[in-house]
Amino acid sequence: MRDWKHLVSERLGRTKLPSEEREExxxxxxxxxxxxxxxxxxxxxxxxxxYTLAQVPDWKALGRKIRRAKEGLxxxxxxxxxxxxxxGSLAAVVAVAANFLGLLVFSTxxxxxxxxxxxxxxxxxxARWVGPMIVMAGGVWTIWLYTLMRSSHxxxxxxxxxxxxxxxxxxxxxxxxxxxxxxxxxxxxxxxxVLGLPAWIAGTMAGAWFYEASERKPAPALTPA
Amino acid sequence: MTxxxxxxxxxxxxxxxxxxxxxxxxxxxxxxxxxxxxxxxTAGVVSFDVASLYPVLYALESRGLVKGExxxxxxxxxxxxxxxxxxxxxxxxxxxxRLKPLRREWREFFRALxxxxxxxxx
Numbered sequence: 001m002r003d004w005k006h007l008v009s010e011r012l013g014r015t016k017l018p019s020e021e022r023e024e025x026x027x028x029x030x031x032x033x034x035x036x037x038x039x040x041x042x043x044x045x046x047x048x049x050x051y052t053l054a055q056v057p058d059w060k061a062l063g064r065k066i067r068r069a070k071e072g073l074x075x076x077x078x079x080x081x082x083x084x085x086x087x088g089s090l091a092a093v094v095a096v097a098a099n100f101l102g103l104l105v106f107s108t109x110x111x112x113x114x115x116x117x118x119x120x121x122x123x124x125x126x127a128r129w130v131g132p133m134i135v136m137a138g139g140v141w142t143i144w145l146y147t148l149m150r151s152s153h154x155x156x157x158x159x160x161x162x163x164x165x166x167x168x169x170x171x172x173x174x175x176x177x178x179x180x181x182x183x184x185x186x187x188x189x190x191x192x193x194v195l196g197l198p199a200w201i202a203g204t205m206a207g208a209w210f211y212e213a214s215e216r217k218p219a220p221a222l223t224p225a
Numbered sequence: 226m227t228x229x230x231x232x233x234x235x236x237x238x239x240x241x242x243x244x245x246x247x248x249x250x251x252x253x254x255x256x257x258x259x260x261x262x263x264x265x266x267t268a269g270v271v272s273f274d275v276a277s278l279y280p281v282l283y284a285l286e287s288r289g290l291v292k293g294e295x296x297x298x299x300x301x302x303x304x305x306x307x308x309x310x311x312x313x314x315x316x317x318x319x320x321x322x323r324l325k326p327l328r329r330e331w332r333e334f335f336r337a338l339x340x341x342x343x344x345x346x347x
Binding site for chain 1: 255256257260274275276278279280281283284287288289295309310311312322325326330
């Protein structure tokens with residue numbers, strides 16, 4: 001009987017996969033061949049080996065496809081993290097740009113306003129660390145939410161816009177709570193809320209687009225018999 | 226035509242995904258069984274060979290939609306395997322969630338195609 005494992009290992013060549021993973025692929029495909037060969041023998045095929053091997057017309061291409069499928073660009077957690085940070089960054093850029101263009105003036109002296117509320121965090125610390133961290137964490141959370149929503153809705157622009165809207169609502173509710181306690185001046189809260197809507201929707205749409213683009217796509221594989 | 230009625234881009238690459246997820250929704254299977262089940266259930270119209278099946282399976286696994294686990298194969302004369310391990314795939318909860326919208330997308334696609342080409346009358 002043919003040594004299918006040896007044959008597959010030889011023909012698959014040196015795929016750029018960790019050796020253990022490569023061994024598993026070889027074993028799995030060899031087993032597939034073995035089962036196919038045995039079944040063809042049972043039904044009295046004139047050339048069971050030929051028919052079995054005809055399943056892979058191009059071994060190099062198969063090796064490339066398998067490597068792409070297994071390696072991909074990033075795993076899911078990293079993709080959520082990276083695309084989430086992108087979402088937060090873009091949302092911040094859109095908000096700042098909108099403010100700069102005067103679509104709505106988010107008073108540039110808001111930090112003294114916050115300082116005046118007597119909060120425990122200094123305005124400088126807030127501006128340099130806490131603000132960007134909240135925005136980034138919000139972006140990551142938003143993309144995570146998108147991955148949940150795309151399971152029940154279709155992945156795409158509409159779902160990402162809905163996710164951005166949902167993230168904005170959650171953010172506004174949180175900010176409203178702190179504003180009601182007097183930690184955030186009302187003018188700052190209102191400005192951030194209005195600027196935040198287009199900013200989060202645009203940021204989420206961009207982040208979700210990159211999330212989809214970084215996903216590994218299976219190749220079209222159905223062939224008419 | 227509105228966005229709602231457009232065939233999503235996933236449709237173009239989703240036929241293999243739909244086929245594999247659908248058979249795995251019925252029962253956990255190993256690679257050869259997946260190909261065989263698809264061939265049998267479509268009366269041979271749709272078939273997967275080694276070159277088309279495994280890249281799809283590995284991609285689905287990387288995306289967390291299916292999970293493959295090695296298990297010891299029981300002795301079986303019909304497939305000529307004795308005491309060897311094989312990789313059995315089952316649908317993950319995320320795979321199950323993904324299958325529902327995927328089925329809907331394909332139903333809408335075929336409905337639209339049927340409307341266009343009068344497939345039912347052919």
